[in-house]
Every structure is written in C-alpha cells, then in structure tokens.
Amino acid sequence: MSTSVKPAYHHGDLRAALLTAAMDLLEEDGGSLSLRAVARRAGVSPAAPYRHFADKEALESELAAAGFADLRQRLAASVTAPAVPEDFARLGVSYVRFALDRPALFRLMFGNPCADTEDVRAIAAAEVLGFVLACVSQAFPQADTEALATAGWSLVHGLAFLHLDGKLPAADPAEVDGRVTSAVVAILTLQPTTH
Amino acid sequence: MSTSVKPAYHHGDLRAALLTAAMDLLEEDGGSLSLRAVARRAGVSPAAPYRHFADKEALESELAAAGFADLRQRLAASVTAPAVPEDFARLGVSYVRFALDRPALFRLMFGNPCADTEDVRAIAAAEVLGFVLACVSQAFPQADTEALATAGWSLVHGLAFLHLDGKLPAADPAEVDGRVTSAVVAILTLQPTTH
DNA sequence: TTCTCGATGTGTACGATGCTTACATCACCG
C-alpha cells in the first residue's frame, strides 16, 4: 500500500521510493531482488538508482537495517520483561512470525556473509543480540547469561529457518505458533538430567 | 582429494565425476553453483551433464542428499546414546562444525524451499530429525520428546546459521566450539524459574 | 572380421537476466 505518492517529475524523493519499492518486491516475489526490477517498480530507468545508492549491496544493506529495526520493535512489543517460559515462548513466536511474514527480507537480513564489521547490518544484528541478552539477564541473573542469550537466539533463529526452508511444516500459522511455543517451553522447563 | 580418476575416453563415469566436481566447487567457491561451471570443472561441454541429470535441480538434489548422509554419519559418530548435557553439546559441536566446514553444501541442503515432499532432500532431512528424536527420547523419556527434539535441532541449527552468516564470530574454531558447548550446556542445565 | 547402433559427449546457439558506466536530456532553483 501507499506506493503511489509520486507527483513530481523529478520524482520528488526517489531514494525513499526505491526503498519501498524494494520492500514491496521482497514481500511479493520472495525470490531474489534485482536492481532493475526495483527501478522498474519505481517507474524509473535501470540506471536511476545509482544516483542514490553506490551499488546493489548498498540498497540491500539499508533494507536489511530497516528489517532489523522492525524485528526489534516487534520483539519489544510482544513482551516486556519476560520472566516465565511462556513469556519467552511469546518472544519466539514473534521472531518466527516475522520470518514467515517476510521471508525474503529475513533471508536478506541473515543469509548473507555480511563480512563488513562496519556494515549497518552487523550493527543492527548486534542490537538484537543485545536485546535478547537484556531479557535473559533479567530473568536468569544467576546463569551464564551470555551463553544463555546465545542459546535463546539460536533456538528461535533455528526454528525460523527450519520453518522457512520447509524442514518443518509451515503451512498452518496456528500450528507453527504451537510448535514454537511447545519447543521453547519444553526446553526451558526441562529438569536437569536425573542421573 | 581424489579428483583425478578419469582415465576413460568418453570419460568413463561422468555422472560420478560431475558430482565430485560439483562438491569440489561448492567447497572452494562457496558461492552459488552453476551447471556450466561444474561441466567446465569436469572437463566436458556445457551440455554433457544433461545425459545424466534432468536439470540443474536434479544434480543439486543428489548433492544435498549426499550431504545429509554425511551429516548424519558425523552426528552418529560424535556420540552414542547421549545422556548428559555435555553429550548433547558434542552433538551440537559436530553439527556446527559440519556447517562451517562445508558452508556452501550446508546452504544447499537447507537454504532452499524444497517444496517437493518426494524430494530426496526432504526425506534426508526427516531422517536427521528422526535421529535427534531418538537421542532425545532416550535421554528424556518423561518429557515432551517431540517438542524437545524440535527445540534441540533448532538450537544447533540456529547456532550453525548464526555463525555461518557472521552474526556470531566464526573465525576461531576453538572459540566456536566453546560457544556452542556453553550455549547447549547453559540451556540444558537451566533451573526452571524460581518464581 | 566388419557393420551397425545406441549410449555418450561436442559444438554451438538462443534467450534471458543482471550490474554497471558513458553520455544525452530535462526540470527546477536562483
């Protein structure tokens, strides 16, 4: 929605238009993004984007960063100060839902080498980890919080990708929510081995 | 190793040669595979593969299936009848090591829609889940084994991808092993909330 | 031995897609 605010000849604000066009394409096609397609969608020539982005990767970086911001916001909105396993399950559900709602964006955010430490993506990703760490250290102050935060993030991240890649059935959203909840609760309420 | 067993005129056993060539390329380039490159690497014309594989996807399916077989073997070899958290940590380390040793293959195995239920990949993936399920139900017979198996798989899968995608530092293998071990142990020895 | 035939690989071409750059052109600001 709202892709149609382009009264200007010189296109007013092409930069923003390109970004939203790219987002729209990501959510529709699901496949891989191409600069040409983005330009086409925004109604400009294939070369126009180069006036606003150094290259394709620069555009992708911004998209990914926006995605991270959105993800973090969703997580924060889904639960405040999680304490019991069910709270963490809700966090997990939010994470996985985000991935399934916007699969291409999620892949763009993560499924990339992203070597640059300076990359906007790397920073944004670190913020997500920071958020999880904060949650965990509040709920389990006596544990190895860093390891636990890594584990928690990995758990939901793995759930997201396994669903995304068809290794776990993802057709029915309610079923997915249930599986995520069960998994998180199961591992959090597990009694240490009785041996 | 052992890419040099092609004494034949018409190339002897091209089918196998193509598969190993493809594996080699996957482990070298890391990038995406192309049928042409595989043929080039095997020293044949771009069209030759079509005598042995219906299309590119057929080749990829076989590669992925072989990868799953290898992964399962590594997992089975790393621990028999896991019981304590440290055993599961070893399993996780094996999983993540596999992913980091052969990143492109790992991506090929998982990072694909893989819609076909009949696909060799889907079957192989299901076998991995079966293996994990067997381990879990033996060690924690009183728990919700299915949910727990899903959680365990997701946990190590997430760890693998987060390292693979540079969201967690993966340069030093020992450090990675340590982080994986800590994470698995931390979440398995977690005392249910004391509230 | 010689001929024939099917399996296997070659050469080549087609059509598509993509990223990027060089240069022309147009719209607006001052």
Next chain:
DNA sequence: CGGTGATGTAAGCATCGTACACATCGAGAA
C-alpha cells in the same frame, strides 16, 4: 535565463540454463 543536478537512453559485458544437431566410441550381430 543559465546552470546544476536528477533522470533517461543505450550499450557493454558477463553469466547462466537449456536445446538441438552432429560426432564418436564401444560392443554385439552377422
């Protein structure tokens, strides 16, 4: 009204998947 920056046009260059017609080799029939 001139200039400046945003955009269009066109092209270069690379890559890929795949199809088709033809050549070649090995083996079994005659």
